[in-house]
Amino acid sequence: MQGDARRDTGLAVILGAVLILGLPLIADTNMLTLLVVYGMLALSLGLIWGFGGILCFGQAAFFGLGAYTFAIAGINIGESTLPLILAVLVPAAAAALLGAFMFYGRLGDVYLAVITLVFSLILFRWLSTTAGPAYVIGNARLGGYNGIPGFPLLNVPGYPRWELWGDPLYYVAAAALLIVFLLVSWLLRSSFGRIAIGIRENEERVSLLGYDIRARKTVLFAIGAGIAGLAGALFAAWAEVVTPSLFGLQQSAEIIIWCIVGGLGTRFGPVLGAAVLTWVKIVLGGQGAIDNMLVMGLILVLFVLFLPRGIAPELARLWGWVTGGTRRPARRRAPRGGTADG
Amino acid sequence: MAETVLETEGLTMRFGGVVAVDGVSLKVRARELRCLIGPNGAGKSTCFKCLCGLLKPTEGRVFLRGEETTGWDPHRIAALGVGIKMQVSSVMDGLSVQENIWMAARRHMDARAATDKAGEVIDRLALGAIARADLGRLAHGERQRVELGLVLAQDPWLVLLDEPAAGMTAEEVARMGDIIREMTRTAAVVVVEHDMQFIRSLASTVTVFHRGRVLVEDHVDRVMADPVVRDVYLGKGA
Ligand SMILES: Nc1ncnc2c1ncn2[C@@H]1O[C@H](COP(=O)(O)OP(=O)(O)O)[C@@H](O)[C@H]1O
Ligand SMILES: [Mg+2]
Numbered sequence: 001m002q003g004d005a006r007r008d009t010g011l012a013v014i015l016g017a018v019l020i021l022g023l024p025l026i027a028d029t030n031m032l033t034l035l036v037v038y039g040m041l042a043l044s045l046g047l048i049w050g051f052g053g054i055l056c057f058g059q060a061a062f063f064g065l066g067a068y069t070f071a072i073a074g075i076n077i078g079e080s081t082l083p084l085i086l087a088v089l090v091p092a093a094a095a096a097l098l099g100a101f102m103f104y105g106r107l108g109d110v111y112l113a114v115i116t117l118v119f120s121l122i123l124f125r126w127l128s129t130t131a132g133p134a135y136v137i138g139n140a141r142l143g144g145y146n147g148i149p150g151f152p153l154l155n156v157p158g159y160p161r162w163e164l165w166g167d168p169l170y171y172v173a174a175a176a177l178l179i180v181f182l183l184v185s186w187l188l189r190s191s192f193g194r195i196a197i198g199i200r201e202n203e204e205r206v207s208l209l210g211y212d213i214r215a216r217k218t219v220l221f222a223i224g225a226g227i228a229g230l231a232g233a234l235f236a237a238w239a240e241v242v243t244p245s246l247f248g249l250q251q252s253a254e255i256i257i258w259c260i261v262g263g264l265g266t267r268f269g270p271v272l273g274a275a276v277l278t279w280v281k282i283v284l285g286g287q288g289a290i291d292n293m294l295v296m297g298l299i300l301v302l303f304v305l306f307l308p309r310g311i312a313p314e315l316a317r318l319w320g321w322v323t324g325g326t327r328r329p330a331r332r333r334a335p336r337g338g339t340a341d342g
Numbered sequence: 343m344a345e346t347v348l349e350t351e352g353l354t355m356r357f358g359g360v361v362a363v364d365g366v367s368l369k370v371r372a373r374e375l376r377c378l379i380g381p382n383g384a385g386k387s388t389c390f391k392c393l394c395g396l397l398k399p400t401e402g403r404v405f406l407r408g409e410e411t412t413g414w415d416p417h418r419i420a421a422l423g424v425g426i427k428m429q430v431s432s433v434m435d436g437l438s439v440q441e442n443i444w445m446a447a448r449r450h451m452d453a454r455a456a457t458d459k460a461g462e463v464i465d466r467l468a469l470g471a472i473a474r475a476d477l478g479r480l481a482h483g484e485r486q487r488v489e490l491g492l493v494l495a496q497d498p499w500l501v502l503l504d505e506p507a508a509g510m511t512a513e514e515v516a517r518m519g520d521i522i523r524e525m526t527r528t529a530a531v532v533v534v535e536h537d538m539q540f541i542r543s544l545a546s547t548v549t550v551f552h553r554g555r556v557l558v559e560d561h562v563d564r565v566m567a568d569p570v571v572r573d574v575y576l577g578k579g580a
Contacts, residue, residue: 191448191453194441194444194445194448195445195448197434197436197437198434198437198441198442198445200436201434201435201436201437202432202433202434202435204396204416204432205432205433205434205492206434206445207415207416207417207420208394208416208417208420208426208428208432209417209420209445209446209449209492209496210417210418210420210421210449210450210496211417211449212415212417212418213417
C-alpha cells in the first residue's frame with residue numbers, strides 16, 4: 001500500500017514537472033496559465049463528483065467567489081498573500097453553509113443540483129446589479145456588469161512590488177495545480193477519502209456502518225469549494241479583472257463537460273478534459289465563426305455516446321497495453337461508468 | 343440473568359391507514375439469539391427498520407443497553423456497536439471485498455488496525471480468494487457473506503439481520519448458521535427469518551409476528567407445536 005502511494009506520488013511529480021517545464025516550449029504561457037487554472041477548477045468538481053458522488057451544478061459559484069474575494073481583499077489589503085488565503089477560505093465557508101443546509105436537509109441529488117445552480121445564478125444576477133457607487137466593500141467597488149478591474153495582482157509573499165504575471169505566473173499556477181493534485185491524491189488515500197468513495201457507492205450502507213455521511217459530505221463539498229476558490233484567485237490574477245460572468249451558467253456547464261470528457265472518477269481526467277477543451281475553444285475562438293457552446297455540447301454528446309468513461313481511462317488502458325499490461329486493470333467504478341485512476 | 347440490550351415499548355409504525363407494527367414490546371438479552379418470524383407482511387422488516395433508525399416509529403420507544411434511542415439516526419445507532427444487515431443486500435458495489443470490510447472496521451479503530459481486522463474477517467469467512475474482487479461482480483451468496491463480514495468487522499454487541507439466508511444454497515445456509523451461533527459468544531443476535539428449516543437449526547427463542555403484533559414468544563420447538571401459530575403461519579404454506 002505504502003509502496004503504491006510512493007510510486008503514485010513519484011509518477012505524478014515527474015510527469016507534472018515534465019509537463020510544466022515542457023509545455024512552454026510548444027505553447028504560449030499566457031494560454032497555458034488559463035489551462036492550468038481551469039484544470040484546477042475541474043479537479044475541484046472531479047473530487048466531489050467523481051469521488052464523493054456530489055453532483056454540483058454550481059461549482060462556478062465557488063470559482064467566482066474565490067476570484068471576487070481575491071480582487072476585493074487585494075484592493076483593501078494590498079499585499080496578495082492574505083487575499084489568496086481568503087480566496088480559499090471564503091468559498092469553503094460558503095460551501096460548508098450551503099452543504100450543511102442541503103445534506104442535513106436530506107435533499108435528493110436533483111434538488112442538490114438545482115440549488116447549487118440557483119446559488120450561482122443568484123450571485124451572477126446580484127453582482128450584475130451592483131453598478132452604483134453604493135455597492136462597495138471597503139475600498140472596492142463591485143462595479144456591476146463590468147466587474148472589478150485594477151486590483152493588485154499576485155505578488156511574491158511579503159514583496160507587494162514583485163508582481164507575478166506572464167511566465168512567472170504560469171509557473172506559480174502550474175506548481176499550485178501540482179500541489180493541489182498531490183493533496184487530492186493524499187486525501188483520497190486517507191481514511192476520509194476512502195470513506196467518501198464508500199459514500200459515493202452506497203450512502204445508506206455507509207451510514208449503517210456508523211458514519212455520519214451528512215457531516216462528511218459537507219466537509220468534502222467545502223474542500224472542493226476551497227480548491228475552486230484557489231483556481232478563481234489564480235484566474236483573477238491572470239485575467240486582471242473579475243466579472244459576474246464567472247458565476248454564469250455557461251461556466252458551470254463547462255466544468256461538468258470537462259469532467260465527463262476527461263474521465264469522472266479519476267484525478268487526472270478532469271484536469272486533462274479542462275485543458276483539452278479549453279484549448280479547442282481558444283483555437284475555435286480564433287476562427288470566430290463557430291458558436292463555442294454548440295461545439296462543447298457536440299463534444300459532450302460524442303463522448304457520452306462513444307467514450308462514456310472519458311479520455312483518462314482510455315489513456316490508462318493504452319499505457320497498460322504499451323507497457324505490456326503490467327498495470328492493474330481499471331478497478332474502481334465511478335458513479336456512472338467511469339473508471340481507472342489516471 | 344444477562345442484562346437487557348434491546349428493548350421496545352409499545353412500538354407502533356403506521357403508513358397512512360396501514361398499521362405495519364402495532365404495539366410491539368420486545369426484550370432481548372446480552373448474547374441471546376432471537377428469531378423474529380411471521381408470514382409475509384407481518385411487519386418484521388418494518389419493526390427491524392424502527393430498531394436501526396431507518397424508520398421513526400409513530401409511537402412507542404426503543405432502548406439499547408438502557409439508553410433510549412427512539413428516533414435516532416441510523417449512524418448514531420450503528421456507532422453504538424450495533425451491526426446491521428438489511429433484507430435487501432446492500433454493499434459498496436464499486437469497491438473490493440477488502441475495502442468494504444475495512445470500512446466497517448475503520449469506524450472504531452485506526453486505519454492500520456482496520457486493515458488487520460479486515461484480513462482477520464476475510465479469513466474467518468473464507469473470502470480470501472475474492473478479497474480483491476469488486477462487490478458488483480460477486481454472486482448473491484458471496485455478497486451475503488460479505489455483508490456478514492461487514493457486521494463482524496464492527497465488533498458489535500448487538501446484531502440485527504433481516505433474512506440473512508434468503509436465496510442461499512443449503513450449504514451456504516448451514517455455514518451462515520455456524521457464523522451466527524459463533525456471533526452469540528460476544529453479541530446478542532436478532533434474526534428476521536422466513537426459512538423454517540433454518541430457524542429450527544438455530545434452535546433459539548422465537549417471536550412470532552402476525553399483523554404487526556406479537557402472537558407468541560417461546561422456544562422454537564414449542565412455537566412449532568402451537569396450533570395457533572400453525573394456523574396463521576404454517577397454514578399459509580411456509
Ligand atoms: N414504506 C412503506 N409504506 C407503506 N406501507 C409499507 C411500507 N413498508 C411496509 N409497508 C407495509 O407494512 C406491512 C409490513 O411489511 P413488512 O414489515 O415488510 O413485512 P415483513 O417483513 O414481515 O414481510 C405490509 O403490509 C407492507 O405493505
Ligand atoms: Mg421483510
